[in-house]
Amino acid sequence: MEYxxxxxxLEFETVSGILKAQKVAFDRIQIDLPAYESHPVHDKYRTxxxxxxxxxPVQEVVLSLSKKLLIRLSDDVTRKQLESIQTNDAELLAAAxxxxxxxxxxxGSSDECIDEDGNMYDFVSRYFSPWFGISEDxxxxxxxxxxxxxxQNFFGRKKISMLAxxxxxxxxxxxxxxxxxxLLVGMLQLWxxxxxxxxxxxxxDVCILWYNFMKDTDNDIKQRIASxxxxxxxxxxxxxxxxxxxxxxxxxxxxxxxxxxxxxxxGHATLASAAVLLKEYSNESEVLEFETVSGILKAQKIASDRIQIDLPADESHPVHDKYKAxxxxxxxxxPVQEVVLSLYNELLIRLSDDVTRKELESIQTNDAGLLAAVPDMGxxxxxxxxxPDECTDEKGNMYDFVSRYFSPWYGISEDxxxxxxxxxxxxxxxxxxxxxxxxxRQCSRRGGELHIELKKGRVLIDGNASIVVKGQIYI
Numbered sequence: 001m002e003y004x005x006x007x008x009x010l011e012f013e014t015v016s017g018i019l020k021a022q023k024v025a026f027d028r029i030q031i032d033l034p035a036y037e038s039h040p041v042h043d044k045y046r047t048x049x050x051x052x053x054x055x056x057p058v059q060e061v062v063l064s065l066s067k068k069l070l071i072r073l074s075d076d077v078t079r080k081q082l083e084s085i086q087t088n089d090a091e092l093l094a095a096a097x098x099x100x101x102x103x104x105x106x107x108g109s110s111d112e113c114i115d116e117d118g119n120m121y122d123f124v125s126r127y128f129s130p131w132f133g134i135s136e137d138x139x140x141x142x143x144x145x146x147x148x149x150x151x152q153n154f155f156g157r158k159k160i161s162m163l164a165x166x167x168x169x170x171x172x173x174x175x176x177x178x179x180x181x182x183l184l185v186g187m188l189q190l191w192x193x194x195x196x197x198x199x200x201x202x203x204x205d206v207c208i209l210w211y212n213f214m215k216d217t218d219n220d221i222k223q224r225i226a227s228x229x230x231x232x233x234x235x236x237x238x239x240x241x242x243x244x245x246x247x248x249x250x251x252x253x254x255x256x257x258x259x260x261x262x263x264x265x266x267g268h269a270t271l272a273s274a275a276v277l278l279k280e281y282s283n284e285s286e287v288l289e290f291e292t293v294s295g296i297l298k299a300q301k302i303a304s305d306r307i308q309i310d311l312p313a314d315e316s317h318p319v320h321d322k323y324k325a326x327x328x329x330x331x332x333x334x335p336v337q338e339v340v341l342s343l344y345n346e347l348l349i350r351l352s353d354d355v356t357r358k359e360l361e362s363i364q365t366n367d368a369g370l371l372a373a374v375p376d377m378g379x380x381x382x383x384x385x386x387x388p389d390e391c392t393d394e395k396g397n398m399y400d401f402v403s404r405y406f407s408p409w410y411g412i413s414e415d416x417x418x419x420x421x422x423x424x425x426x427x428x429x430x431x432x433x434x435x436x437x438x439x440x441r442q443c444s445r446r447g448g449e450l451h452i453e454l455k456k457g458r459v460l461i462d463g464n465a466s467i468v469v470k471g472q473i474y475i
Contacts, residue, residue: 086368267419
């Protein structure tokens with residue numbers, strides 16, 4: 001489509017052999033993949049089956065040549081029950097360290113497994129692969145390579161339907177993808193920026209979309225785009241004054257959306273937005289101002305090509321007993337020093353000083369458990385006071401504190417590095433340590449270091465941002 005390639009059939013040399021693709025009717029693209037045979041293995045993988053589907057009744061368990069495990073639920077299980085399954089990455093990895101992916105599937109039914117036009121799906125499914133760092137994949141072509149098994153054994157036929165038509169042809173299968181549809185008319189430019197860290201590609205991304213439309217983009221469309229991007233946050237940036245450009249403007253409108261909902265405060269997307277303006281557009285303003293749902297936020301370039309952002313300090317107060325259930329769900333038996341809640345509804349759990357950084361980094365949360373313990377919250381911060389023996393950077397400098405941040409309430413199991421969390425952490429630790437300049441690390445798998453200053457009720461955070469993806473979205 002983009003390059004106007006004239007080949008009738010495209011061929012791709014891959015580690016799985018030659019794969020083919022061709023254009024078919026209605027501007028659709030059809031790909032041709034090998035079908036994976038499978039064989040029954042119920043007893044051998046009983047532990048991972050129980051970890052995945054708990055007490056739901058199981059009809060059959062099979063394993064493919066590519067080490068994908070398929071769990072077929074009993075026909076009396078409902079689609080709602082399938083969609084309600086909550087897996088835990090750590091439990092799946094512990095139960096079966098040697099498989100490549102997990103498919104949970106259910107035979108379709110005419111009462112609930114139908115599309116918008118009333119056509120019944122032959123089956124529905126979900127796919128999990130923490131073995132490859134994927135908690136759940138939204139739509140997975142690889143799992144359809146089981147169609148040989150599903151088509152022949154479930155239905156006794158080769159042509160079956162799910163979310164897209166997928167006829168099986170002997171030793172291969174054909175899958176057609178629908179072209180993505182959006183309601184917004186226009187073009188948005190997209191930048192993916194890393195945040196708060198020094199090494200490019202050891203990053204955690206945010207998507208910045210900016211536009212200059214005469215008609216504003218409503219929040220429903222922004223939310224749809226953010227859900228498609230599926231990053232911790234997608235930011236929407238536009239000039240406020242119609243005559244301003246990205247080069248000349250000083251004040252901009254800035255909104256943030258997670259995959260599930262609008263975010264009240266986001267530090268990393270603010271820093272990345274400033275980086276787009278300062279680095280890509282050579283904006284000449286000494287201080288950039290962003291109008292947000294949390295008021296006016298400022299950003300400016302400082303020494304060593306770093307960018308400093310100015311966030312409101314999010315003060316907190318003790319609430320230990322009220323949130324006992326979520327504390328236990330999060331940290332289990334680890335000793336807790338204090339629990340506080342911020343004005344923005346962020347819960348902070350401070351672990352006791354004798355807890356180690358390794359114990360903090362070993363915490364495994366479960367989204368379903370956190371959501372059940374407290375149905376609505378901004379996010380969960382778990383923090384620990386720094387120590388010279390294990391809380392140091394590569395140069396031996398000690399962190400004042402370390403932390404992790406979880407927010408399944410916004411569709412974020414764990415955020416790698418979180419500016420908004422440090423607007424809570426900064427005033428909290430500044431009061432305890434009696435210092436206003438702090439050095440911190442967020443200890444996620446893709447974590448980062450932060451230099452923070454608490455100043456007159458504001459939290460100043462500085463860091464770098466590098467472009468890792470640059471392109472355009474046609475909508």
